[in-house]
Amino acid sequence: MLISGRKLLSARCLHLAITRPHKVIAFTPPLSCSPPKKHPSLSPSSAFSTRSTSPRMTLLYRETNGKSKVLVFGAGNFGSCLADHLADSSHEVFIWSRSPEIVQSLNKSHRNPEFLKEHVFPDNLKAVGPDFPSPELIQAMDVLLFAIPTEGVRENLTLLRPRLNKNKLPLIIFVNKGIEIGTHALTLDIICDTCGPDIAKVATFISGPSFAKEIVRRQPTSVSVASLSDEAAEQASELFHQPWFRCYTGGDPIGLELAGALKNVYAIAAGMADGLGYENNTRAMLITRGLAEMTRIGTAYGASPLTFLSLAGVGDLFLTCSSPTSRNYTVGFRLGKGEKLDHIIETLGSVAEGVSTAKGVKSIIDELGVKASIATGVYEVLYEGKNVEERASELLSTPSIRELDLPSTTGRPAQLLMKKLVLDNNC
Ligand SMILES: NC(=O)C1=CN([C@@H]2O[C@H](COP(=O)(O)OP(=O)(O)OC[C@H]3O[C@@H](n4cnc5c(N)ncnc54)[C@H](O)[C@@H]3O)[C@@H](O)[C@H]2O)C=CC1
């Protein structure tokens, strides 16, 4: 049993102890008037071990005495915050940025000059770049974590593929929440196209209510972790799980991805409503009807309806629809206040994936023949120049319908994707 070196149950701090089969980790939340607390003495998540995932596929990890070597791609808000979290959990963490200024600043002053500017990153976080990481560095890693917007995933995986050692695959994790614009592809599909089905089958996805700026302040946060490989999901969960960053595993990466992408579109809708001056009842209506729509679209696609009740589903929907910390909510709010989309995007300073995702969602809705009036309304405001206020009035004037209905369609897109991965539907 390992117990944190920090004092348990001191009068000053509230402590939450989480018991796992072989260890107890003590959690000291940040004190309200102090700078963010680091937890250097906490034991890291348990070691990766070499395990087989299926008769056809073996994930190989190095035994590293509880420490994993992790390379994070993308030093924006979320990549930086997750690199911070993993480095603070005693893993050996590298972060790649295309920006020489960010690389230099992280290495010299442990600060990111563009994102999470107030935060001091741990000394054991090493930044690399601006060139794409070398095959040597990539092949020395146990884990590759992609924290770049969906539009950049294909390009980066294309660069990654020839640099991987097929005989020693790392755990590959994705945290982006979006749908690719031109193809309407989920990331699972992009991985299959660029790296092949064997890598896609063990790719792992993390999603859930998790604002970067709260994670670096150790605000207790929980996420969903899903993969077609239970083992990969468990290993990713082991890597990240801490009392202030709790992980829940699942086996529906398609549902998890759709939930993460769709909630951004509804967050834009919720922001628009607030920007127009509507109040709490309206936001609750949008969140609930948005959840019904998300579940309908996801089920028609072939995801499990239950996934939309998860942290990645209603959890993240609730978070992003109700906070100005959300960039997607902010885009909607500013549209509701009458600002132009181009100007909002230019001045936002960070990605709002819901804007591009609204396009892909519209195509998916049309293809599946699913009724999704809120998502359609957001698309029309963003891309057809419809007036926000008029579109909201139109939505409010639609006739009453049955409250809950799941589509009877068969989930063809997911079936096609599974076929591409050469899996049957029981996988
Ligand atoms: N910020 C947050 O709280 C959360 C963000 N996410 C998701 O994580 C993903 C990344 O978001 P953030 O880090 O917040 O965005 P961000 O806008 O703060 O940073 C994005 C980073 O990716 C880099 N990037 C963009 N395109 C790239 C490309 N083609 N190749 C290499 N690097 C590229 C940018 O230079 C920047 O450093 C998004 O899909 C977002 O939805 C998920 C959970 C929470």
Ligand SMILES: O=C(CO)COP(=O)(O)O
């Ligand atoms: O996904 C997020 C939190 O879970 C971040 O939301 P935004 O991208 O809208 O800021």
